[in-house]
Amino acid sequence: MLDVTGLSKSFGGLKAVTDAHLSVSEGQIVSLIGPNGAGKTTLFALISGFLKPDEGRTNFLQTDVTGRQPHEICQLGLVRTFQVVQPFANLDVRENIAVGAHTRIANRKLALARAADVARLVGMEGTLDQPAGDLTIAGRKRLELARALATEPKLLLLDEVMAGLNATEIAELVQVVRRVRDSGVTIFLIEHVMQAVMSLSDYTYVLNQGVMIADGAPKDVTSSPEVIEAYLGHGAAERVAKMGGANA
């Protein structure tokens, strides 16, 4: 449903993303991993219309959406969340989620009711009347997810929604993400929490210094020497292999 071909973007002299290719099929959970500064968030911003690519195209549901405005792309059914959470701080949780719901629902009452339903799906029904500015980090991450879900997307881009959460919160959110997928939403996520990546994804892409260096099933990708080197530095693959040998 999503096909990215040859996307590139540089900021001044810095090549943030270089010739990225990827595709996501309907019903899957696909993940994008890579070290900090690899260009993952930039790639999401390119796909969702927040940045214009220097080169390359994005196709969503057989429509070329390259260079379209973020709100148009959202209305087509592709929505992103922000790694740095962006709550509407002076509104309560219900009103925050209703903003998303209004993308499909004109009536205020119905949008507020829909917001309560979505809150239940992500386990936020207890905080509906709380100002978004008062939420904990875990709460804000959930709110990002809930607001995006309320727009009734076909494809959801999640940018590090697990970052900064404790183990219990991560386990809960993994359940939530799975539930969302089962409700018919395809998911493309950036994640550093490997436990979440391994247990959730059907397919994984690895980005390093703007270049896609590997893709495949999560367990194959994470054992690839090139990927280990990207994460742990030059020569690491060899050391890991030796350690593996010593343990065996």
Place this chain on the structure above:
Amino acid sequence: MKEFSHLVGWALLLIALAVVPLFVHSARWIDFLEMTLFVAVLGQGWNILAGYGGQYSFGHALFFGTGAYIQAILQVKLGFSPWVAMWFAVSGSVLVAASVGYLSFRYGLRGSYFALITLAFAEAFLVLSRSLKSITEGGNGIQVALNQDPEQAIATFQFNFAGPFLSEYGFYYTIFIILIVAFAITAWVERSRFGAQLVAVRENEDAAKALGINAFRVKMGAICLSAGITATCGVYYVQKFLFIEPGIAYGPAKSVEALFAPIIGGLGTLLGPLLGSIFIHGVGELTKATIGQALGGRPGVDLILFGTILILVLAFVPRGLVGLLQSGWARLTGGRDA
């Protein structure tokens, strides 16, 4: 339940505003009430764009002045009926707003840049209205002919020589009706998808865009609505004072007046501009009667006082009088209704 008590509160307030002038027989105090409602409407116009939409205009005189000048020029130069002229006045002002909005929002001007652009446009129109003498009579201003025929009072939208009731209360009820319309529009904004999207843009424009909101269109809607309401104040002003000149129309005074009431009363709240205006005018009268007299009626004392009040409000009650009332109410009812 909360919705119902709000409705009752508003009904009581409107009934009070409807009958209060009937107990006041001095022309000076009726003028005082008229100006209080006038500034409340002016403030509500500004509030839609700035309070709900977060786009702080420093040049709302642009929309007031344009409405006023169109109302005056069409009557004086082209012989229009005031009842026809006012539609052109409002639409003309909205057109100016759409142009300013397009320029600012298309190029993503926000915050102080937007404030400066609106200020610059108001100043440019001030200069234009002074120099385009063949249309505006320049610095002399435009005088609308006074109608002395009671039969023509309604047709000329001038109540000075109308029957006993209209000559006394005509303009009060005119601004009262304008206030009801302006506040009804704002109440609709609060309860609509448009309003929810406008507030979302104020809170976080990027997040709003990500959630499918066309921020440009929402802001355009807000500036047009805001200008339309502000222009009705210009229409009212011309009918009441039968005069407009560049300084009154486009000078900074109206721009400042428009933002005072909602900031003091409560930004982005329906009641804020009215509460703020009542407070400002009440305090104004009080100072005139006390400090002003003690100082021998020196001008500018009230301005210093307003400046001080504004600073105090911004520092200590950023949510304005409405916020103060809400927290007071919450304390009284043990936080159930807050």
